[in-house]
Amino acid sequence: MAKVKVSQQDKALRIGIDLGTSRSAIAASNGKRDWVQSLVGWPKDFVARKMLGDRVLFGDEVNEHRLSLDVVRPLAQGVIKSGTEKDEESVAELIGHLIDLVGPRPRQKIFAAVGVPAEALKVNKQAIREAISDYAEKLIVVSEPFAVAYGMGALDNAMIIDMGAGTTDFCIMHGTMPSVDDQRSLTTAGDYIDEQLLGLLTERYPDADFNMNIIRAFKEEYGFVGDSLTQVEVEVRVEGRLVVHDITNEMRRACESILPAIAETAMDMIARFDPEYQDQVRNNIILAGGCSQIAGIDSYLMEALSEMGPCNVTVVDDPLYAGARGGLELAKDMPYEYWMDM
Numbered sequence: 001m002a003k004v005k006v007s008q009q010d011k012a013l014r015i016g017i018d019l020g021t022s023r024s025a026i027a028a029s030n031g032k033r034d035w036v037q038s039l040v041g042w043p044k045d046f047v048a049r050k051m052l053g054d055r056v057l058f059g060d061e062v063n064e065h066r067l068s069l070d071v072v073r074p075l076a077q078g079v080i081k082s083g084t085e086k087d088e089e090s091v092a093e094l095i096g097h098l099i100d101l102v103g104p105r106p107r108q109k110i111f112a113a114v115g116v117p118a119e120a121l122k123v124n125k126q127a128i129r130e131a132i133s134d135y136a137e138k139l140i141v142v143s144e145p146f147a148v149a150y151g152m153g154a155l156d157n158a159m160i161i162d163m164g165a166g167t168t169d170f171c172i173m174h175g176t177m178p179s180v181d182d183q184r185s186l187t188t189a190g191d192y193i194d195e196q197l198l199g200l201l202t203e204r205y206p207d208a209d210f211n212m213n214i215i216r217a218f219k220e221e222y223g224f225v226g227d228s229l230t231q232v233e234v235e236v237r238v239e240g241r242l243v244v245h246d247i248t249n250e251m252r253r254a255c256e257s258i259l260p261a262i263a264e265t266a267m268d269m270i271a272r273f274d275p276e277y278q279d280q281v282r283n284n285i286i287l288a289g290g291c292s293q294i295a296g297i298d299s300y301l302m303e304a305l306s307e308m309g310p311c312n313v314t315v316v317d318d319p320l321y322a323g324a325r326g327g328l329e330l331a332k333d334m335p336y337e338y339w340m341d342m
Ligand SMILES: Nc1ncnc2c1ncn2[C@@H]1O[C@H](COP(=O)(O)OP(=O)(O)OP(=O)(O)O)[C@@H](O)[C@H]1O
Pocket: 019, 020, 021, 022, 023, 024, 077, 078, 144, 163, 164, 165, 166, 167, 168, 189, 190, 191, 216, 219, 220, 221, 223, 288, 289, 290, 291, 292, 293, 294, 319
């Protein structure tokens, strides 16, 4: 392993990156942070290049100009979609864009900690290494929920459940680096809720014009589980005219659809943990990721898990940045021997 002098390490920019299916976030040791939708757009032809300039577009800009672009969502279920060169190039561009957003100094060395879904660690390590090799000097790849746990200082007898778009990732912390056995991923998360909601609403209101973007926006604004005190009413076009639709029951059913499997996995992981510490873990369950914002989700899981005994479930303060911030803390603290050279 090449030795880097301590002074050189100190000048390096440390960054934490959370590579997500729907959005990716970065936090850096220069105090800057930012996020972008995980969307990459390549101009389709010379007309598109003339109009947009010969460059790759990201996030909202991709949606804006989508007719002129080949649009790539390079992270399926948090794994770099394998096979196509375009996906690999797109991840590299996305990482480069995130790094640009935090403005490293010219020629500043970069030490990057990148979070990916728990069970995809092995598959992703090499792909991420290739994607980031143009930008970073050193790399560590960690699981997303571990990064969240580290950032919150929840290092011992805690369980993190990171509910994202493509996957729900679990990690039990017990005072050391978590091993493969301490981590689990399910492919039921936000995207799955959206599909359920679209299905239920299309069945109930066959004439209304629903699409995935509208459905996702409804979920982000009105998503709830358990009892609701208010009706969820939204305006949707029917034959061109806006009509009010009651979607309360469908919203609840779609949002609750991912929870039985999540509760079961959490219970199973806790049951396999050292019996002496199971009570402590059950009392320290932390929800992260975009879906942790669904109203009532903490109480719902608390009730489901209390089958095993008393428990406590809390939601992170800042789900958008919790992973990237934890990655940054890891990038600052990680001993030298853990880093991969590029
Ligand atoms: N306020 C909200 N209420 C309900 N759901 C939300 C809210 N905000 C975001 N979401 C949902 O959370 C999901 C995105 O979460 P997050 O950004 O953690 O995922 P990701 O990291 O991109 O995905 P993954 O971790 O699966 O790769 C999407 O399904 C999004 O619709």
